[in-house]
Amino acid sequence: MYDSKDPAGEAWELMFELFKGMKRERMNLAQEYGLSPMQLFAIGSLEPGEEMPMSSLAETLLCDASNVTGIVDRLEARGLLERRAAAHDRRVKLLALTEAGVRLRDEATHRLAIPPPEIAGLSRADQRALRDVLRQAIAQREMKAA
Amino acid sequence: MYDSKDPAGEAWELMFELFKGMKRERMNLAQEYGLSPMQLFAIGSLEPGEEMPMSSLAETLLCDASNVTGIVDRLEARGLLERRAAAHDRRVKLLALTEAGVRLRDEATHRLAIPPPEIAGLSRADQRALRDVLRQAIAQREMKAA
DNA sequence: TATTGTTATACTCTATAACTATA
DNA sequence: TATAGTTATAGAGTATAACAATA
Numbered sequence: 530m531y532d533s534k535d536p537a538g539e540a541w542e543l544m545f546e547l548f549k550g551m552k553r554e555r556m557n558l559a560q561e562y563g564l565s566p567m568q569l570f571a572i573g574s575l576e577p578g579e580e581m582p583m584s585s586l587a588e589t590l591l592c593d594a595s596n597v598t599g600i601v602d603r604l605e606a607r608g609l610l611e612r613r614a615a616a617h618d619r620r621v622k623l624l625a626l627t628e629a630g631v632r633l634r635d636e637a638t639h640r641l642a643i644p645p646p647e648i649a650g651l652s653r654a655d656q657r658a659l660r661d662v663l664r665q666a667i668a669q670r671e672m673k674a675a
Numbered sequence: 676m677y678d679s680k681d682p683a684g685e686a687w688e689l690m691f692e693l694f695k696g697m698k699r700e701r702m703n704l705a706q707e708y709g710l711s712p713m714q715l716f717a718i719g720s721l722e723p724g725e726e727m728p729m730s731s732l733a734e735t736l737l738c739d740a741s742n743v744t745g746i747v748d749r750l751e752a753r754g755l756l757e758r759r760a761a762a763h764d765r766r767v768k769l770l771a772l773t774e775a776g777v778r779l780r781d782e783a784t785h786r787l788a789i790p791p792p793e794i795a796g797l798s799r800a801d802q803r804a805l806r807d808v809l810r811q812a813i814a815q816r817e818m819k820a821a
Numbered sequence: 822t823a824t825t826g827t828t829a830t831a832c833t834c835t836a837t838a839a840c841t842a843t844a
Numbered sequence: 845t846a847t848a849g850t851t852a853t854a855g856a857g858t859a860t861a862a863c864a865a866t867a
Contacts, residue, residue, distance in 0.1 A: 738859085739859055741859075
């Protein structure tokens with residue numbers, strides 16, 4: 530038995546199909562909360578109970594630091610997060626979710642973590658096989674970094 | 676042997692890790708061509724040699740039809756596509772890639788189709804296993820649609 | 822009457838550059 | 845001097861509503 534085509538290429542192509550569905554879902558979810566997709570992503574990037582400098586959020590969001598000012602302004606006006614002073618460096622502002630922010634984040638994160646029908650409908654054995662190969666894939670990345 | 680956690684949920688979480696890397700790659704590629712991510716996505720959505728109504732592109736892009744006017748304006752000004760009259764319905768405008776558009780699209784599509792190191796670094800057996808499970812997953816979708 | 826694409830409007834995201842206040 | 849965050853600016857994406865041409 531042989532492959533008519535590169536299996537890695539086909540696998541990547543198929544994953545892209547699933548990715549498109551996720552994009553739509555994220556847009557719908559953001560709209561439900563009255564947030565833009567980027568605002569929802571920002572909320573999701575903050576860990577409840579932890580503080581993150583604005584510069585770190587800019588890296589996570591893959592955008593310039595100047596954009597974060599506006600994004601954070603709007604989320605702060607909505608009462609979902611707050612700016613706090615950093616103890617050791619008065620230039621730095623630390624971001625932290627408010628109680629309302631934590632609630633929204635937990636709910637949204639939970640809903641986005643639910644696998645789509647394409648994955649949920651697989652047999653348990655196929656789900657485990659998929660998980661195992663993906664663990665391998667991500668492990669490759671960590672090996673390379675070291 | 677048992678699972679400490681839902682395998683579908685963990686698989687979905689791991690796929691999300693790979694998606695994040697793809698987002699960065701798409702942004703970098705668009706910037707190389709001097710296009711916005713959305714403009715590159717629009718170019719990639721048009722099949723060389725085929726025509727697509729603007730309304731269809733709006734559906735593919737997951738945005739309102741009014742946005743497509745501006746996106747297409749900018750791509751047309753760059754000489755990457757053109758508007759054509761539809762024979763049967765004079766309200767409709769058909770979009771078609773120019774020669775330059777086809778060249779750019781083919782090159783960008785080819786580069787985006789290259790699997791990331793996480794997938795390329797898997798053993799051939801793992802790549803096939805991943806492909807087979809993803810074929811199953813997408814087949815689920817088609818079964819449901821019928 | 823309904824539909825396709827456009828325009829007008831208002832808001833958000835985006836990068837660049839200049840600025841403030843710290844370090 | 846260098847860095848964290850802001851502001852100013854200009855361009856692009858976004859939805860809504862109103863519109864023209866056509867069906």
